[in-house]
Amino acid sequence: MSELSIVSSSPHAHSGSSVRRIMLDVIIALVPAVLVSLYFFGWDAFRLTTACVVTCVAAEAASRKWMGRNIGIDDLSAIITGILLAFNLPPTLPTWMAVVGSVFAIVICKQLFGGIGYNPFNPALAGRVMLLISFPVFMTRWSEWTIPSPIGMDAVTTATPLGLVKTTIGSAGALPFDFTGSAMLQLFVGNQNGCIGEVSAAALLLGGIYLLIRRCITWHIPVAYIATVAVFSGILWIHHPQQNLAPHFHVLSGGLMLGAIFMATDMVTSPVTKRGMLVFGIGCGILTMLIRKWGGYPEGVSFAILLMNAVTPLINRATRPRVFGAPKGGRKQS
């Protein structure tokens, strides 16, 4: 033989999966939500998404070059960070802030740790939280929005549904509206105020189903997360229907769908075991509701997921599966 044969350790077969392919699938799954955001927010959605994606990719390439590493943007992960960060921004945010957030997300939260696989926190969420804390006014300034057919009301507001509820309850008033019937449908489709990518549960669910089919995510985290929020808010609602919103409202409003389907399921920062994923989802749900109900911010999804990111290593450690053949009931410790 003229050419040397290749020798490696077994196995010599592979499923054909790759990091790039997974990332590509996530991007494909995000397409419906991108389209919906363009429909509802138009130029602002385009402006912010483009700014974030371009900055993220450029920041990734530049920082890797600066650190003397191979450029390595072809795994497409920076594009996802860009889209997800943009999805978590309000439509009125100045472009330069989106750029700052993107650089923070990619350089500080990801590349400083060594790049893909090493970051302990979801970069897009960390970027959003940094912006939220640094520019609280800009990050909570929403576009004008006609509340869809509240009973006997026809109001225009510049708040998100969750924000509206928080301020109303804070001033001890009754809930301003009651989402039922067609209003529910409006929420589901995405006709509500909020960050550009989080409004449409329908589009996000579509993407989630695609990810499930492509085996990029498992059902554990999204289902545990959403179910916990539903149960938690359901209990509150049954006890004080005047002071609390119905579970379906909690599930469909704010960033829950986006968070549960795309952010909490980020492989790098979520647990690897099935039981761990359930714990992770439940933890996210509880923290989200704690912040939504009692916290200072109207929305708690980003904080909740970031906090659960932080305990992911501990969850992984605690949910180590029982080794096949090890005594039941206890983990084998040597």
Place this chain on the structure above:
Amino acid sequence: MTEYVLLIIGAVLVNNFVLTRFLGICPFLGVSKKLPTALGMCGAVIFVMTSASAVTWALQHLVLVPLGLGYLQTIAFILVIASFVQLVDIAMKKFAPPLHAALGIFLPLITTNCAVLGVSVLNVQLQYGFLKAVVFGFAASLGFSLALLIFTGLREKIDRANPPKAFQGVAIALVTAGLLSLAFMGFAGLVK
């Protein structure tokens, strides 16, 4: 009852000693490399902070205030705290020598851990009663332990990470602590 629950939530989550007040960073970085060591540190800090809260409260309100010696607060508190730490040190050396060896210098350093002095001084500043002071001390140490445990988990991950040379070691640990602190901001407003 509610008051105490809120006090605890406040000290553990909202105004976490490490992540919001930035007290006790030294052992937070020093003993967060291995979970068993971190657990030992948590136990030691819980003991020292809770009992130091009680004793310094008594010292303040039974000795220093009646005698008008408020200006001796810092030195008197440090004296008491130092003794407590020494006690823990001796006891641990006897009953858990491996842990004692693993904690190393960080055990005596609890003496100068600002979290312990901080909680004593805060108890005075916030004019807490005895029970409240003890509960606050306990809750503050729980908050410290929570932060330390979470951080230890993260530390095991970032120790395997691949940061650029300039950021290796404590630098990247501090970046992580910063991000963790960012996440803890989410609890702001939970307790008014």
Place this chain on the structure above:
Amino acid sequence: MTMVIQTVLTIGGAGLVCGGALALAARFLAVKEDPRVAEVDGILPGANCGGCGYAGCAAYAEAIVLEDAPINLCAPGGAEILSKLAGATGQTAQMAEHKVAIVLCGGDVENAPRKFDYNGVADCQAAHTTGGGDKACPYGCLGYASCSRACPVGAIEIVDGIAKVHPDLCISCGACVRTCPRALIKMVPYARKIHVMCSSRDKGPAVKKACKVGCIGCTICAKLAEDEAIKMQGFLAVVDYDKELDNDAVIEKCPGKCIVRI
């Protein structure tokens, strides 16, 4: 004046109470400890290289004090630390001869072909156990730098695909010797400069096929070297480092060009 007295009394009293409590604690919870262990530990370099055969400097210190272990095992410490240890323990000992590590293989990229394309973990142990290593010579240095990573002082470098030890940097801890899956690395006296840079025990034709600079077992050097300073072990010429060898003829006459002066 009152203030001063009050201050002194308060702080002094508190100090006395605390001190008393600590004294009691120290008495009842005392742990026996030999202070000499800490002293010896302080003398040792603290590199924890394991060259002495103990788990680290602290373990060696304990062994010296409690088990009368010899004090001349710390190669990185050298004569200076030995004399300090002698002072601390009262033992006397001669420093062992200064030895450095050497990788006995000269089959670099140019001289030793590979027999397949290795695809896997860049580590010698891993490569060695995957298809027997990609180097055509089953004895040669694989060049995946396991020794270099094991070296606590960075004295080993991979040059042209094989490991080279810088003798002046080597602290003779032996970590590389323990790491090499092919047992190519030997500890040799620093003063000895002539080496047979081959470890292949195969017969001449097999060696020739696998490497241009291998020892083919021709025995010329063994005959030339005085006092049996080079001996044949099977088909491999091996330098006996206990004997003087300063004979350039062995280098010139070696047909495999595998004897060198370093």
Place this chain on the structure above:
Amino acid sequence: MGAIKAKFSAPGGVHPAYHKDLAAEQPIAEMPLPASLVISMSQHLGKPATPTVKKGDTVLRGQVIGEAAGFISAAVHAPTSGTVKLVAPVPTAAGPRATAVTIEPDGEDKWIDGMAPCPDWRQLEKKDIVEKIAAAGITGMGGAGFPTHVKVSPPPETAIDTLILNGAECEPYLTADYRLMVERAADIWEGALIIAKALEATNIYVAIEDNKPLAIAAMAEAMPEQAGAAHVVALKTEYPQGAEKQQIFAVTGREVPAGGLPLNVGIVVENVGTTLAVWDAVVNGRPLTERVTTVTGGPVAKPGNVLARLGTSSADMVEFCGGTSSPVAKIISGGPMMGFAQADMSGPTTKTTSGLLLLGPESVHAYESMPCISCGRCVGVCPMNLMPNELSQFLEAEDYETAEAYNVMDCIECGCCAFECPAHRPLVQHMRRGKAQVMLNRRKQ
């Protein structure tokens, strides 16, 4: 009597592309004697055999040319009659070198007057059967090559109630066991009864993946009448159903304790090929001198199942199968999941060579050193419930203690984790290295 469905299935598992159609319907073809045979003394697990011949000796087929060196070792026999040309070390399939005897066949293929045939094996004592198996040099022919006489003589205090014949052949591409079951069902059953007698086992199960209906049908049809406790079990098709511990669980629901052996739960598992070799040895008095190997893969012109003498080189076997019709990038002894990649085609067939697989450049999977992205797929597919993601990172950092605490020693190297890994990390290689190092560290203590 038909087949019963397996009630259980071990954790994890993957579904690789099987490619069995390449050779599955090719009947076993006996290969003519090659020009030279290289018989390794290390064809089994345990100590290599000690050569008993030297250069220039003439040998007969079935003559012992290597004696078992201790209890866990196996004898080696001359696969044909001829002259010993060389006794020298050659690389084994796994890499390290071992002594091998090279024989030039004289073409007469004359048997030695050795073991007596014993068609009436039912009269034999337990220990006679074990002796015959040992004398025939039989080892596990599925892959690991554990000496069979050791397996069938468990310590007296261990009661074995069940014998499982492993016909799962879960490795992609390989069809040798499948062909044996289709063509030699009755002989395999008789071999099973012989082993069961030696073990005093009352239950016999033949475990076959349900993607091999013909084999299931053939084995079910040939099932002996007298044994009421004999069953054919159809396993769910999933890699690695052929792994011993996983198969025991699938068939009986018993879990072999971590670090333990099947006999700890009263079970012995034998490969169907091994069982046939036992039949041949006991009934016909023939030692193990040949085996069926699947020669397959894209570049092989006419893939097939070859009955070849031990010692036949890969090149000769490929030649017998019509040579290659496209470029070869990887040569694998065994299947794609657990086989060993070879530097060239000079390697000889051994008792454990279940397949010879050639892959073209398009089918070669390249490992990379990408960081783990914690997707958790390896955790989900690990049939031992390990965490390969964590383990590989501990091992990369050479933290063998933590790896041991995370049960690296329980890894069976099945390859499911690396098969699934989207980051293309060489996980199995990390495990191998880790296991070797942990063993070394344990021995030092």
